[in-house]
Amino acid sequence: MKKRFLTSMAFAGVAAFALTACSSDGDGGSADASGDTGGGGGDTIVVGFAQTGSESGWRSANTESMKTAFSEENGFELIFNAADNDTAAQIEAVRGFISQGVDAIVIAPIVEDGWDDVLQEAADANIPVILEDRTVSASDDLYAAWIGLDFEEEGVKAGEWAAEMYGGEATKMVVLEGTTGSAPANDRATGFDSAIEGTMIEKIDSQTGDFTRDGGKSVMEGFIQNYGVDNIDLVYAHNDDMALGAIEAIKAAGAVPGEDIKIISIDAVHDGMQALVDGEINYIVECNPLLGDLVAAAVTAVVNGDSVEPVQYVEDLAFDQAAAEAALPDRKY
Ligand code: AHR
Numbered sequence: 001m002k003k004r005f006l007t008s009m010a011f012a013g014v015a016a017f018a019l020t021a022c023s024s025d026g027d028g029g030s031a032d033a034s035g036d037t038g039g040g041g042g043d044t045i046v047v048g049f050a051q052t053g054s055e056s057g058w059r060s061a062n063t064e065s066m067k068t069a070f071s072e073e074n075g076f077e078l079i080f081n082a083a084d085n086d087t088a089a090q091i092e093a094v095r096g097f098i099s100q101g102v103d104a105i106v107i108a109p110i111v112e113d114g115w116d117d118v119l120q121e122a123a124d125a126n127i128p129v130i131l132e133d134r135t136v137s138a139s140d141d142l143y144a145a146w147i148g149l150d151f152e153e154e155g156v157k158a159g160e161w162a163a164e165m166y167g168g169e170a171t172k173m174v175v176l177e178g179t180t181g182s183a184p185a186n187d188r189a190t191g192f193d194s195a196i197e198g199t200m201i202e203k204i205d206s207q208t209g210d211f212t213r214d215g216g217k218s219v220m221e222g223f224i225q226n227y228g229v230d231n232i233d234l235v236y237a238h239n240d241d242m243a244l245g246a247i248e249a250i251k252a253a254g255a256v257p258g259e260d261i262k263i264i265s266i267d268a269v270h271d272g273m274q275a276l277v278d279g280e281i282n283y284i285v286e287c288n289p290l291l292g293d294l295v296a297a298a299v300t301a302v303v304n305g306d307s308v309e310p311v312q313y314v315e316d317l318a319f320d321q322a323a324a325e326a327a328l329p330d331r332k333y
Contacts, residue, residue, distance in 0.1 A: 048097030069292030155191020167199030216242025240272025
């Protein structure tokens with residue numbers, strides 16, 4: 001049986017998105033994980049999920065949230081691919097889902113650019129695409145919905161706190177950027193820079209640590225070597241993992257993280273929050289990775305022909321040391 005589905009765009013300026021879905025069972029038959037067609041019982045929805053990789057604690061929590069939401073008990077068959085932060089491999093994974101004839105594709109795009117062709121191929125194959133976490137620069141006609149966080153606002157919150165705490169005195173700042181070309185790296189930089197404009201915080205260097213702990217550590221070691229540990233006052237890390245790597249580098253150089261060199265980061269994963277409680281990080285803006293249920297609901301709606309909100313922002317909190325102490329015992333990730 002073939003299902004028709006229609007995504008009615010609830011936000012102005014977004015075109016209606018109408019496609020014919022593959023059936024997930026019965027006579028039409030859709031691809032299963034092995035690429036065979038016609039398998040599975042009931043109304044199982046076959047979903048290909050192209051994850052970025054496993055670069056951070058945030059990513060692990062996001063993957064777990066997605067796998068839990070897209071479980072067999074919830075009526076899904078999830079075909080999971082983690083691209084190890086390799087954009088070409090991620091695009092090929094999506095092409096694989098298209099040739100398997102899945103019912104829907106979910107993508108956490110590593111970078112913003114380069115998605116036009118493969119998204120058009122999915123549309124031509126009548127397979128709806130939902131984006132989670134990161135955004136793309138391709139036309140929003142090419143995907144049914146995006147569910148994620150306001151990365152620019154995260155940067156603004158981090159920058160406003162920095163401006164308030166350190167903006168009144170000469171402060172030399174280095175930045176540990178996320179993956180080059182990714183939406184969070186782009187938007188967190190824009191948001192932070194706008195918030196510290198006109199203050200006495202001076203950005204003396206900014207390099208990518210690729211959202212990894214090792215990357216943060218080695219980039220911070222380079223900064224310390226180039227500028228000297230005494231000439232860096234503040235680190236803005238685009239995620240907790242890079243901040244945790246920077247902490248190792250600062251300690252190895254004989255300085256005290258959180259005191260000699262202040263640290264602001266984004267994510268609020270468990271290890272980052274513990275470092276904040278321990279005084280080694282000074283402020284963290286949350287980036288909530290628990291998107292699985294919202295994404296699964298959107299996929300179900302699209303496949304069943306129900307309307308779906310095309311843009312769904314999830315709220316983020318922010319923590320200083322006292323707030324982290326209060327929140328840590330109940331954190332889910
Ligand atoms: O896209 C969200 C970002 O990706 C998280 O902040 C980071 O930790 C992850 O790798």
